[in-house]
Amino acid sequence: MAEKTRQIVIPGETICTGNEFLPGDGAYRDKTDIVANRYGIANVFEKHVKVTPVTGAYYPRRGNTMIATIVDITFNGWLLDFGGAGNAFLPVSEVSRYVNKNEMKEFLDFGESVIVKVWDVKARGVDASMKMRGFGKIEGGMILTVGPNKVPRIIGREGSMVKMIKDATGCNVTVGQNGKVWVSGNDTGMEVATKKIIEFITENATIAGLTAKVENFIKDMGLKNNKPEIIAENTDEDKATEEVEN
Amino acid sequence: MGEYVMPNLQREKIEEYLDEAGKRLDGRNANEHRVIIVEDDISPAAASAIRVKVGKTEVLCGVHLAPTTPYPDSPDEGTFMTGVELHPMASQQFDIGRPKINAIELGRVVDRGIRESGFIDFKGLCIEKGEKVWQVFVDIIAINDDGNLLDVSGIAALIALGRARMPVYNEEEGRAEHEFTTNGIPLNKKAMSLNMTFHQVGKTIVTDVSKEEEHISKFRVSIAIGDNDGKPRITAMQKGKAGTINVTAMQDVLKSAEETWKELFPKIKEYAFN
Amino acid sequence: MAEGLYTKRFDGRTFEECRPMTAKVGVVPSADGSASFETGDTKAIAVVRGPRTLHPQHMQNPRTGILRVSYGMMPFSVWDRIRPGPSRRSEEIGKVSEWALSSVVDLSGFPNTVVDVFIQIPKADAGTRVAGLNAAAMALAHAGLPMKEMLSAIAAGKADKTLLVDVDKAEEDFHDGEGATDIPLAITSRSKEIALLQLDGKISPEELTTSIEMAKKACDDILKVQMEALKNAGVQNG
Secondary structure, three states: OOOOOEEEEOOOEEEEEOOEEEEEEEEEEEOOEEEEEOOOEEEEOOOEEEEEEEOOOOOOOOOEEEEEEEEEEEEOEEEEOOOOOOOEEEHHHHOOOOOOOOOOOOOOOOOEEEEEEEEEEEOEEEEEEEOOOOOOOOOOOOOOOHHHHHHHHHHHHHHHHHHHHHHHOOOOOEEEOOOOEEEEEHHHHHHHHHHHHHHHHHOOOOOOOOHHHHHHHHOOOOOOOOOOOOHHHHHHHHHHHHOOOO | OOOOOOOHHHHHHHHHHHHOOOOOOOOOOOOOOOOOEEEEOOOOOEEEEEEEEEEEEEEEEEEEEEEEOOOOOOOOOOEEEEEEOOOOOOOOOOOOOOOOHHHHHHHHHHHHHHHHHEEOOOHHEEEEEOEEEEEEEEEEEEEEOOOOOHHHHHHHHHHHHHOEEEEEEEOOOOOEEEEEEEOOOOHHHHHEEEEEEEEEOOOEEEOOOOOHHHHHHHOOEEEEEEEEEEEEEEEEEEEOOOOOHHHHHHHHHHHHHHHHHHHHHHHHHHHHHH | OOOOOOOOOOOOOOOOOOOOEEEOOOOOOOOOOEEEEEEEEEEEEEEEEEEEOEEEEEEOOOOEEEEEEEEEOOOOOOOOOOOOOOOHHHHHHHHHHHHHHHEEEEOOOOOEEEEEEEEEEOOOOOOOHHHHHHHHHHHHOOOOOOOOOOOOEEEEEOOEEEEEEEOOOHHOOOOOOOOEEEEEEEEEOOOOOEEEEEEEEOOOOHHHHHHHHHHHHHHHHHHHHHHHHHHHHHHOOO
């Protein structure tokens, strides 16, 4: 029986009772009880119990897409601020082309931003890579900070929300799981409109029927759902966005 | 105490949109102030204690009065002190412990804006010449920093002072009772002066900066302006940050200051004395 | 039921009754977690920032993150203005609160980092450290940090011969007969163990045992308030 129940739980709260249940992330066993180990949404799926946080800081995980900014350059790589504890490290060997150690600054300078993939999380820090297609340096546009827990809402079911925003404003929208969103278009006015829509989503993330509300919000802004040509060309960004979904 | 990291592309976008469209990333015009929200009754033990929110920037401000001995050089005048705490709860960039220079400067700019305007009637705070006067404390605590804590603190101080009540004075024991009268504290309401801070971002002079704008601005100028029979009169100023001001920028600042003052000053008066 | 000089509470509560409580999470938008907890004229705000890398580096622990708790009363929270900044009292309360919260928070997944909890009191009518703990436990949960259980805290106490909970300032200042005894206690939500205990006054061991039982019952009521605030904040998230 593949029943699936969801409820908000607080630390120490019993989610379910029975030896057949298995505690996963954010849960532990106390005798026959499965207990929440953090505040969040409890998911019970085929006797597997986990608690997904709904608030709090970002913790990188292997395979995550992050939007990050260069804060330091070492002899063999770059240090990236991604809005979490500490910095991530991007080794010179993990970029798309060969970079001479003398020209690292020319390739990626202080304050420049990148889309990277998390390829390892160790006690000492996070290692990042941007060798794959769809990852690399980003230029122009703006970066919004929405927080990691709002990411699924911005993306929407199978990317539906992000697609709706793109269709309305013609801007590229790339969502990093670290709670940063890169918005880039031909016109700053449209980028600002995109920002407004995204802020509307984050402020109303807990409201039921969000999609319809966002639709109305877009309509009220006087934006039409016209599909811009730029999206079709830029499949790389689309790919990065898709990868954000679990 | 994380360093504030600002991506280059963000800085360029903010500057470009301001210089080309005169607009900001939150949709505001360059000289547009965020909405001010004031809440009362934060602490029943204070002469007044309020919460002021400007956008997501939030401070708590309390006024406290206590009898004290006057300074020898002004035996019939009360005293005044402003304290600003940039508490680490408000921002990743604030440290715990003794006030650092940013908090000290902020406190002094707010203090000067109030003190130099003559807003507080110091002689009215005299209880007995040479013996007892009221000491007025204004304490401001940052709760959330989303830019322009300087002006939000100043606004909070004015409103809190305007709403403060005199404590009941116990003459025999020379102390304040745990009780308030219905009277306000002695103020020269006409002398009230409002401190406003303007930053140059890109080439544009910006009012009520966001945290991002504050971070990338070249300089800031704080101007406290009072009402001289309907005309603005400057009562205190302070230039901050390392950038320099040219003639045009100075004119732009003064123009923005006058516009902002005309719009904001009546609102603050309303909040303080309604 | 009560014998002695304090037979009826000043504010009309029963002796087992807490003052009206309200709680809220998400009160400071820029924080990783935040909450407020109010009981009568006592209010606490707690803000959580972290985990973030701990500096200086020699303070780091490679085996676990470190919880750091600070407590402070706002200058205008009481009748006599409090000087801003740390005092001996505030440092001690910060430390005992840190021990209490460390007993439920697990930072082993975040080595070399620090999690800061800032507790601030905007208004005070006794019981500020326990209100601070109630807010802090909620703020830590709100920050999504691993916690094996919640924690609720109450000041139990005694006025003359009468045992009571949620002592207010007037009761704390009760001087007649045996005077006032103040017992701040924090109780973990699941194991029902004591995470903070201080005592100030005069009380027999039997009375203390009863006080602890009364505190546990009061903490059950507090937990409901904390739980409701957290559940309401996340209820439509699913």
